Amino acid sequence: MKPLLKVEELKVWFPIRKGLIDVLFGKMEYVRAVDGVSFTVGDRETFCLVGESGCGKTTTARAIMMLVDKSDVKGGRALFKPHDEALGEVAKIQPDAVVDGEYIDLYKTRGYANKIVRREIQMIFQDPFGSINPRMSVYDIVEEPLIVHGIGSREERIEIVAKALEAVKLVPPEEFMVRYPHQLSGGQRQRVSVARALTLNPRLLLADEPVSMLDVSIRAEVLNVLEELKKTRGMSIMFITHDIALARYICNRIAVMYLGKIVEMADSDTIIEKPLHPYTRALINAVPDVVPENRLRLREVPIKGEVPSAVRIPAGCRFRPRCVAYDSNPWVQEYCVKEEPGLIEVEKGHYVACWIPIKKKL
Amino acid sequence: MSSRRSVKENPLVVFLKSAGGLLREIMKYNMGRVGLVILAFMIIMSIYSIATLPGDFPSKWRHATEPPWIYNPKMAKPEWVRSLGIDASKTSIYSNLRPQESRIILVLEDIGRIAPEYVKALGMKKLSPFGYVEVYRVNYNLDVNDYVQDVLIIFEVKASENVNLSRIKMNVLTLLTRPDGLVLEISEGAFTLDKVRPVKIDHGVFSLQYIDYFKLNVTLEEMKSVYYIAVFGEPRAGGREFTPLLGEYQVTLILSYIGIDPREIARMFGEGSLKVNVEIRVLGNSCGLLGTDNLGRDLFLGVLFGFPVALTIGFLVALATVMIGLVLGVVSGYFGGRVDEVIQRLVDVIVNVPLLPLLILVGVSIQTRGWAGWPAMAILMLIIVIFSWGGVAIVTRSMALSIKSEQYVEAAKAIGASTSRIVFRHIIPQLIPYTMAVLVFSVPGAIIAEAGLSVLGIDHGLPTWGRVLADAQANRGIAYNMWWWILPPGLLLGLFSFAFVALGFTLETIVEPRLRRR
């Protein structure tokens, strides 16, 4: 089975917004938010992107959604495998965007072709308060994608909206349709957001920390809705979170990102039980324990220092300045300083970008 | 599923609901209430104005030395000042008069029978009227210590086509019976019916008789400069000073038609193929609701026309200004880059342009050579719009910049919404409350600017409050103590402006919660 989404060496660099004068006199500097990222999302798979804030996971999602300026995509490509029907349409109007006869290069699509692929990829945003327009009713919000894509008559649209609302458990839908965002709870808003994404029946759903801004008590309602949708609608989900424990709970595969790069990627169980990258280990150790008495013990989190700026990324391995393993493994230091490790498959399906496991394997 | 029909409300219902909500919100504030009441008054007056004033009113107002204005008293105070105890004689207009007597007179003595005052005033010295004669009488009570400006007789002839008006001649004779019993001939006229003209008090007609009667020691030439007070006054100091003679006056108008067989004229009047409508006007020093100007124009009508003009121009200019500012500001903020740069530089220039000098420059230029027949008002308003949207654009740009990075805009892009949809559906609606407040604030701007330009002597051709004030200023209305010429238009201008300032303050408080009282 071929993957649904293939991201290859994607680079997204933002120029630092400075005054006109700096543009005239100075030279450009970039924030290298995503600095060469490759991964795939399989059909009906839940794929997780984990990392601390600022590591580029949200930018990756926005890049896949084509929400970043094309001029900021400084390298690589994102290939998406749509329905055959959509593929045929794109092939007709923009044959140069079709790759290998099955995939569409997202950054080559323009105009209508772009609109066709957008139907197949949808996204849920992090902030339930900011991601829906406060001046529109729930009905208007959920119906909007249908209007934009010219789907259905008015009656049909009402039907689709009602089904979508039922699917996210906003029942009875008639009652919720006429409400406005300020009349909803955070969890309800986030489900409106999900419903909006659902109306187009996408193949791939990007969920950017959909529960991180919700109270712990209502996270489950949103997560359960996502889980159920995946089962009933056969969607693939790319889930973005900073919470590796949550990732294990919902994902098939997990990729760990650090400062614009993926440092480790494997099945969720493998990565939690046998982490190879020192950063992954640090993330796992940072998860608070549910057993109360264990919390009182001060655990050692194997990491030091602060995240460096994405403008000046350290030479060699970008994690080196914070790496505890670097200090305790003098034999590998020459490699770490000299060259950035690639993402190497050290076991079947287990990729890591750290000289220690790579050199050990060789 | 019938219950699902209500998922989307009728846009009109939604609009009315939100408008109603806004009104209720405004009514919570004193300023808002005052503003709304004044605005309602302005709207009612505008409707009344449009309903009552003729379409060619502006051109009528401009032609100040033509009817109907020349039939009015000049510089007359408002009528209601009489009830404040101010001495101002009233203006009485007697229209649709029917003759009290009408008959064919062939013998000289007959006139004494139907108009004894004729004999009293003139004896048999004058050639008596003969032919078909009509006599009209009206009474006028001079009740305050004041004179009367004039006694005016206006004719309107209506005839069927087969009547040859140039052959019928009308002799007009006006007599005034004073409270002291003196009967004066005050005017006379003679013209054919195709060339009727108004008849006024004629010093040449009555002076000699007046000097004789009071045995005054003045020349006819001297009488010429005081005749209008002599008619309704008593002479003192040998005719060099006068005091008003109060009491009941009677105006007798004797019309005699000659030229063709009197029986023929009588027949024509009888069957209605010839009609002469007579109007007698005793022009006092008070007239109408707001008095008259130096040319006799009824200031109430002039001011009345100002209502719809102020509302229309104010709203149009404000709407255009705010819309341009809104759209360009949003475009500038949302698209950024080169478009933003261009718009920002444009804003830099237009917010620094000295607008009033520019308007004067253009106004003077239009007046000197005309701009290819464009209406001056439209050009001036256009210039106000062109150079006023900068401020709105600056604010809406910064607001658009912050809304642009909101997640719901990102979400709209993610579903594939077009740019225009994002701008019109997601960004502009957020700016509406602010825009409303600015719109309300800027309504008076145009009309105040227009008034200022008028006062500087730039004539745009429409009667407006500013135009009326400008006439007052130009004709030294101030120096003649004509407060009724300066106060009403200025007060209305201020009231109009105040209504929108008050509503603007209120809206600002509503949309900017930080200013709201806790």
Add this chain to the structure above:
Amino acid sequence: MPLDRRSLRVIAFRGLTLTIILFIILLLTAVIMGATGYDTIILNAIIHEEVRAYREELSRPGSPHTPEEREKMVKEYREQLISIYGLDKPWYLRTMSLIPKTLILDLHVTHDEVAGVLGLRRPLKAGDAIAVALPRTILMITLAYVLSAIIAIPLGPYIAYKRGSILDKSVITYAAITNAFPVWWIAMLSVFLFGFYLGIAPSSYRPIIAHISRFSDSLLSLDIPGALTVLRDVLYFSYIPILVVTFAVLGGWLYSARAVAIRVVSEDYVMAARAKGLSEGTVVRKYIIRVIAGPILTFVILGLAGSIGGFIITETVFDWPGMGLLYYVSIAAGDSPMVLALVYVTTLVYLVARFILEILYVILDPRVKL
């Protein structure tokens, strides 16, 4: 505080922008005057009149010239006038050639009534005309602005503090009323009321010309008692205009000072200061005045800079021979050099004021970026 290279660049760039704006505004004025062609009409009328006078002078009895000679002389005179007034050149050359001269104010008043309105005579340099008109406008309008600022700045925070009180409400109402009524209408009323009806003020303000010049003469000749006597006349001829303008602009000042202060009053750190138990006076002085000083300074500087252009309509109503009236008469007479000079000077002063403010912002707040 030393400025870093970046700030200097910011300032230099801003200065350049403002210069370009000034230039564009001058160009715009010149184009409107030239392209609409109304100055041509006015100039033609003047030439026509002067030629007629010249011809009459020539053809007086006893003239030594033959009719042919006379015609030739008249023709030459006309051509001479045409080239003096620049009517032999197309409008864009005529008006554009004025712009470089405008920048160094090397312009002359071309119409008698423009000089006349100031109580002067031609030949008159535009710079001199402004030098005469400006002090009169400063006496009336700038002084009124200063008075308003002195009243409004200390009162603003106080009113903001008493938000919702009777005082606050009456200030808002007062501001709304003065905002609504045009100053020039209040001026009209005051001429009517104080000048004609009550007779406690002049009904024409033109004589201020003589009084001001007598006043400055006595000052220059160090005749202090004489100056004081004249000062009474100066005051008699200026107190109503000053009061009227102060009355009209004070409302706006109060409202702005209040609005600026209100934002600060409800800030958390002011609440915290009050919660600490600091006296209200200390809070106002240390926490409010300090923060609102910036915006208030902006108002004051821009207000004063804007005031020197005069109030065109108000000065016309008072017949007050300052910048505003000069502005109006120049435009009405089609005196392009004088109009350009006025646009230049008033815009320049305003833009320089803005520039100074922007430098202050950069110095005081290093975060300011373009």
